[in-house]
Amino acid sequence: MHGERKANVYCSIIFSNHGLIRLNRFVARNNPKYGFTRFKLFASRGLRVREAKESEILRSKVLSLTPDFVLVVVRFSCSMKCLREHLYPAFLLLFLVHCEDWLLDEMPKRTSLSCFPSFVLGALRGLGRAKGMDFKYAFFSTMFSMLLFCFSGTRLSAELELAQTALVEVDVSWELSRKIPDTLFGLFFEEINHAGAGGIWAELVGNRGFEAGGPHTPSDIDPWSIIGDDSSIYITTDRSSCFSQNSVALRMEILCDNCPAGGVGIYNPGFWGMNIEEGKAYNLVMYVRSLESVDLTASLTCSDGLQNLASVSIQGIDLSNWTKIEMQLLAQGTCRASRLELTSMKRGVIWFDQVSLMPSDTYKGHGFRKELTYMLLELRPQFLRFPGGCFVEGDWLRNAFRWRETIGPWEQRPGHFGDVWNYWTDDGLGYYEFLQLAEDLGASPIWVFNAGISHHDEVDTTVIEPFVKDVLDSLEFARGSEESTWGSVRATMGHPERFPVKYVAIGNEDCGKEFYRGNYLKFYEAIREAYPDIQMISNCDGSSRPLDHPADLYDFHVYTSAANLFLMKNKFDRTSRIGPKVFVSEYAVNEPKDTGKGSLLASLAEAAFLTGLEKNSDVVQMASYAPLFVNDNDRTWNPDAIVFNSWQQYGTPSYWMQTYFRESSGSVIHPITINSSYSDALAASAITWQDAEDIFLRVKIVNFGPNAVNLTISSKGLQAGVNTAKSTVTTLTSGNLLDENSFTEPNKVVPVTNMLPDASEEMQALLAPYSFTSFDLALDQYSKLVAEM
Incomplete structure (x- = not known):
């Protein structure tokens, strides 16, 4: 009698990672009952290879659907008797026991089911209802459902059969490795999208000096509004302020006797609502004048004006001359959309100017919104490029950033209209504050100054000298001694120590303008003579051909599609190593179809691009993403790294992508090669970095393709063993390429880190499709390589 015919069977089961771990234990306990001689599943939150082995099993894979759920696909070759008596009962029972609870309740919330036909989903829900029946009845009632599910899994199984393979070889030998510049990755801050005003600068009052409507009065006072009607109050502006540089003040006339x-009175909602929190203190400063005695109340209320959160009265004070009033309001409640009210019940005229409300609790007391500053600190930036960008140039020179007008007492700063991004800034976040922010972040300041050029007008080189003198004064303000003219102003502002400005950018995106080269040379020569150590950055791209003027670095800006940026991972492979270094001061994927408001797809292309910058860091000295911030109420530019409103914030996938590179600056880069027919969809780099206790070999790999990759990582030349107890794997991926984070789902696309217990000099792993993975192998002892570099 011939042997019984063998059958090839596909079985697909969805598990939560917790359920998969429970499955391991279940199978171990029931091994004899179900005839399994060896069946082991390894799970690690959807981030590593899971393998199943049994004498009857030909092939098995686990596909990560999301960071929380996996699809186990098993192919059996067995007799019909084995199938009938052992495998079907085993898997059906396991499915019922371990999957039904979360399948009905959690799965619709956590993951997309678009890959499964609707009739399969209905069958699965029927499967869940079988729980609680005796096993015999459950088996027959669910057999049809299971077969349908297996049918849907066959296509996915076939895709897994096509999983790519790749060998990544890292050479950690001393001879072929080199140190990455300490400055490689940092931040670019531009006043765009209300990044500063209404953003990281914690001032809560918009248009605090009533200057936003222009110098001609009466003027628009937006966002201020009146409380009352035309019969009870009359509001206008005049030029009676005590501050000569910002002379507009608000005149409020109370008309009612009863x-x-x-x-x-008047109220100010700030920047789309003030976030007032119970128990926190807020510092109110304002300048007030009245020819009569006043009965004035300052209050914080919810946006409807009905819930009073804090209030203080001003009575019995002589206000016949402009008087600075300072008080603190302690919030007795929380409202995310609050406003500041200034009201009175007494007939008369009151003038207001420079009305400021700041949280008392800002980062280091320097005026920066804490939670946004913390997000910057998480990136460990090595430099801060500021304040732009086009914000530096202006659409017209009259609206360019003028550093002198942004220093000194905040009340005396005139503010200006940013005509490129179309909003007013009172310049509370000025030149001094940018220098202070860089210091607080532990970053080197990069001062981008106006080169006498805007989008629409330019200063002829023959008359550029006043601009050159202005820049030299700005450097003296930052670097001069307390005895110098401008250094003494800095000291008066509270910072006697010098700010270490070592980099300046001469203009922004001005290359090719009529007078740029001539103006550039004037600035270059004057700064080189006064400050020989300062590194100067040209706006002209020198990556393809030599510059026609001297420079220490040159700007390279790239905004493009995801596909293009991924291909640009090799952009600087052939760039000349002679001459100025590269500063990739603005990069991002900004093709709308690729990004939305910040997508996984964009972050993967950007990650690949950055691995190329690491490998070319002998010529690329600095790089920064752009833009950094966006207030969700003013999305002038998409996408951005950090999104916020008055009380919430989250990082886009592009923000989280940058966290993979925060240890790169100053680390050691190693040669890396990818051997695979699929290599066109992969990008990788390898570094050695260290923290206070350990040293790590980090291998970063971007899978920019739709297929999973069975990966082998081979590390040659390691001078130490691998400590598996401290080794980790971190993955950034999601169920859909265009997935984004949001206020409702801030952690939808974020890196997930897990232990890497099988880390070794030669190890296997599975790269999920469209993913960015970092393998951190902890080394047992300090590396001679890093020590000597």
Whole structure:
């Protein structure tokens, strides 16, 4: 009698990672009952290879659907008797026991089911209802459902059969490795999208000096509004301020003798609502004048004006001359969309100017919004390029950034209209504050100054000298001694120590303008003579051909599609190593179809590009993403790294991508090769870095393709063993290429880190499709390589 015919069977089961671990234990306990001689599953939150082995099993894979759920696909070759008596009962029972609870309740919330036909989903829900019946009945009632599910899994199984393979070889030998510049990755801050005003600068009052409507009065006072009506209050502006540089003040005339309860007055909602939190203190400063005695109340209320969160009265003070009033309001409640009210019930005229409300708790007391500053600190930036960008140039020179007008007491700063991004800034976040922010972040300041050029007008080189003198004064303000003219101003502002400005950019995106080269040379020569150590950055791209003027670095800006940026991972492979270094001061994927408001797809292309910058860091000295911030209420530019409103914030996938590179600056880069027919979809780099206790070999790999990759990582030349107890793997991926984070799902696309217990000099792993993975192998002892570099 011939042997019984063998059958090839595919079985597909969805598990939560927790359920997969429970499955391991279940199979171990029931091994004899179900005839399994060896069946072991390894799970690590959807980030590593999971393998199943049994004498009857030909092939098995685990596909990560999301960081929380996996699809186990097993191919059996067995007799019908084995199938009938052992395998079907085993898997059906396991499915019922371990999957039904979360399948009905959690799965629709956590992952996309678009890959499964609707009739399969209905069958699965029927499967869940079988729980609680006796096993015999459950088996027959669910057999049809299971077969349908297996059918849907066959296509996915076939895809897994096509998983690519790749060998990544890292050479950690001393001879072929080199140190990455300490400055490689940092930040670019531009006043765009209300990044500063209404953003990281914690001032809560918009248009605090009433200057936003222009110098001609009466003027628009937006966002200020009145409380009351035309019969009870009259509001206008005049030029009676005590500050000569910002002379506009607000005149409020109370017309009612019997004013309504609560009084009449004005209110300011800040930047789309003030976030006032119970128990926190807020510092109110304002300048007030009145020819009569006043009965004035300053309050913080919810946006409807009904919930009073804090209030203080001002009475019995002589205000016949402009008087600075300072007080603290302690919030008795929380409202995410609050406003500041200034009201009175007494007939008369009151003038206001320079009304400021700041949280008392800012980062180091320097005026920066804490939670946004913490997000910057997480990136460990090595430099801060500021304040732009086009913000530096202006659409017209009259609206360019003028550093002198942004220093000194905040009340005396005139503010200016940013005509490129179309909003007013009071310049509370000025030149001094940018230098302070760089210091607080532990980053080198890179001062981008105006080169006498805007988008629409330019200063002829023959008359550029006043601009050159202005820049030299700005450097003296930062670097001069306390005895110098401008250094003494800095000291008066509270910073006697010098700011270490070692880099300046001469203009922004001005290359090719009529007077740029001539103006550039004037600035270059003057700064080189006064400050020989300062590194100067040209706006002209020298990556393809030599510059026609001297420079220490040159700007390279790239905004493009995801596909193009991925291909640009080799952009600087053939760039000349002679001459100025590269500063990739602005990069991002900004093709709308690729990004939305910040997608996984964009971050993967950017990650690949950065691995190329690491490998070319002998010529690329600095790189920064752009833009950094966006207030969700003013999306002038998409995408951005950090999104916020008055009380929330989250990082886009592009923000989280940058966290993979925060240890790169100053680390050691190693040669790396990828051997695979699929290598066109892969990008990789390898570094050695260290923290206070350990040293790590980090291998970063971008899989920019739709296929999973069975990966072998081979590390040659290691001078130490691998400590598996401290080795980790971190993956950035999601269920859909265009997945984004949001206020409702801030962690939808974020890196997930797990231990790497099988880390070794030669190890296997599975790269998920469209993913960015970092393998950190902890080394047992300090490396001679890093020590000597």
